[in-house]
Amino acid sequence: MNKLSPRLNAVANFIEDSSKVIDIGCDHGLLSIYLANKYSNIKIIASDVNENALNCAINNIKKTNLENRIDVRLGKGLDVVDPNEIDTVVIAGMGTNTIVGILKYDRDKLINVKNIVIQSNTDLYFLRKNIISIGYYIEDEVLILDKNIIYTVIKFSKGKKKYNYKELYLGPILMKKNDSLFKRKNEKELNNLKIILGNITNGHYLYRKKIKRNIKILESLK
Numbered sequence: 646m647n648k649l650s651p652r653l654n655a656v657a658n659f660i661e662d663s664s665k666v667i668d669i670g671c672d673h674g675l676l677s678i679y680l681a682n683k684y685s686n687i688k689i690i691a692s693d694v695n696e697n698a699l700n701c702a703i704n705n706i707k708k709t710n711l712e713n714r715i716d717v718r719l720g721k722g723l724d725v726v727d728p729n730e731i732d733t734v735v736i737a738g739m740g741t742n743t744i745v746g747i748l749k750y751d752r753d754k755l756i757n758v759k760n761i762v763i764q765s766n767t768d769l770y771f772l773r774k775n776i777i778s779i780g781y782y783i784e785d786e787v788l789i790l791d792k793n794i795i796y797t798v799i800k801f802s803k804g805k806k807k808y809n810y811k812e813l814y815l816g817p818i819l820m821k822k823n824d825s826l827f828k829r830k831n832e833k834e835l836n837n838l839k840i841i842l843g844n845i846t847n848g849h850y851l852y853r854k855k856i857k858r859n860i861k862i863l864e865s866l867k
């Protein structure tokens with residue numbers, strides 16, 4: 646079995662056997678290849694909007710003789726699937742705005758989607774808030790250290806739960822786990838926010854207010 650980076654391995658750990666997965670933005674295809682090797686009953690669509698990226702995936706899939714197991718499709722977001730083809734969406738290595746755009750733009754494609762697994766490192770408050778707003782709750786979350794970067798991977802499942810601002814910002818499950826990476830991530834974030842606050846002019850009132858609110862939350866963890 647091909648070896649995945651710790652980041653993609655954490656994503657793969659949230660995918661279940663016998664699921665019908667779309668790996669959106671598959672790029673090299675390594676996650677899809679790993680999942681096809683790991684689970685004999687999984688169905689996988691590997692898609693990418695970029696033709697060169699998809700060709701890279703196709704080559705890797707051929708090298709591993711998985712052409713009959715992985716369905717490769719060129720296109721944007723959920724455009725490439727019918728709702729009955731998928732019950733799991735995986736999006737890794739993309740910014741939150743793109744991810745939220747993909748999921749919110751094509752809501753009707755999510756009718757049968759039970760699980761959404763996301764790895765993104767930008768604005769996780771916005772990410773959690775928006776995915777929850779389309780009818781999912783946070784089933785699990787994990788932090789993973791890969792090449793000295795702390796990545797967040799979140800598994801959303803269909804259903805409703807209410808969260809407050811602090812939970813959406815820090816991650817309700819990460820807060821409960823409260824492990825050493827969580828502390829390290831928050832310390833780093835606190836330092837960054839203090840620097841940002843020092844550089845924002847008084848005119849940006851709402852942005853300053855948001856940063857101050859987040860600083861207060863992070864300081865309360867100490």
Ligand SMILES: C[S@@+](CC[C@H](N)C(=O)[O-])C[C@H]1O[C@@H](n2cnc3c(N)ncnc32)[C@H](O)[C@@H]1O
Binds near residue numbers: 673693
């Ligand atoms: C940084 S790579 C991440 C690759 C892989 N998922 C990973 O985590 O290692 C992002 C990929 O997403 C693709 N992408 C960006 N926007 C997309 C969209 N709207 N639909 C499908 N693919 C997209 C890019 O072409 C690129 O190959």
